[in-house]
Amino acid sequence: MIAYDPYINETAAQELNVTPVTLEQLLKDSDLISVHCPLTKDTYHLIGKEEMTLLKPNAILVNTARGGIIDEAALIEALQNGKISGAGVDVFENEPVTPEHPLLHMDNVIATPHSAWYSETAIHTLQRKVAEEVVNVLNGNPPFNCVNMK
Numbered sequence: 745m746i747a748y749d750p751y752i753n754e755t756a757a758q759e760l761n762v763t764p765v766t767l768e769q770l771l772k773d774s775d776l777i778s779v780h781c782p783l784t785k786d787t788y789h790l791i792g793k794e795e796m797t798l799l800k801p802n803a804i805l806v807n808t809a810r811g812g813i814i815d816e817a818a819l820i821e822a823l824q825n826g827k828i829s830g831a832g833v834d835v836f837e838n839e840p841v842t843p844e845h846p847l848l849h850m851d852n853v854i855a856t857p858h859s860a861w862y863s864e865t866a867i868h869t870l871q872r873k874v875a876e877e878v879v880n881v882l883n884g885n886p887p888f889n890c891v892n893m894k
Contacts, residue, residue, distance in 0.1 A: 745761065745762045745763070746762060746763045746764075746765045746769070746770055746773060746774065747760070747762040747763070747764060747765070747770070748764070748765055748766065748767045748769075748770040749764065749781075752764055767790070767795070768798060771791070771795055771798040771799055772798050772799075772800075774799075774800070774803060775800065775802060775803060775804070776803070776804050776806070777799075777803065777804070777805050777806065778806045778808070779791070779805075779806065779807045779808070779809045779813055779814065780808070780809050781809055781810075781813060782809070782810065783809070783810035783811070783812050783813055787810075787812075787813050788812050788813070789812065789813070789814070789815040789818075790813050790814070791805070791813065791814045791815065791818075791819075792814075792815040792818045793815060793817075793818040793821070795818075796818050796819070796821070796822040796827055796828065797827070799822070799827065799828045800828075801826065801827065801828065801829065802828075802829045803828045803829060804828070804829055804830045804831065804832065805819065805828060805830075805831045805832075806831065806832035806833075807831075807832070807833055807834065807835055808832070808834040808835065809835065810835055811835040811836040811837040811838070811839060812837050816836065816837050816847070819831060819833075819847070820846050820847060820850075823847075823850055823852055823853065824850075829852060830852040830853060830854075831847070831850075831852070831853045831854075832853070832854045832855075832856075833847055833853060833854070833855045833856070834855075834856045834857075834858055834859065835858055836858075839858060841855075841857075876888075877889070
């Protein structure tokens with residue numbers, strides 16, 4: 745398995761059993777790409793028209809992260825022109841998505857309503873992690889996943 749992450753170190757990659765590669769190499773070599781990054785100024789349209797040209801014709805692109813990471817216009821064009829085989833979309837650039845959105849009417853797209861995270865296991869894990877976080881902070885420790893330490 746290959747992965748693109750500009751922040752991963754070699755040790756972490758080995759522990760996850762992935763080979764770190766450049767974004768270009770990932771796009772050229774992958775049959776299935778699953779996006780898992782936050783939406784930031786650096787990841788906005790991370791995969792756009794130029795990146796779509798690097799994908800294999802049989803590639804499937806899945807975004808369950810955040811809308812805006814993939815340029816939807818470029819994705820629609822690539823799907824319509826057979827530049828890629830299919831897409832799985834759980835997030836859209838503009839939400840709520842309108843019923844007329846082109847991705848909702850394509851045979852080579854699976855679209856879900858921003859709910860790919862949901863499962864009974866995920867609900868249980870979410871509840872457990874919230875409780876663990878509260879106990880951790882009440883014990884005087886810094887939060888596990890603090891976004892802003894100010």
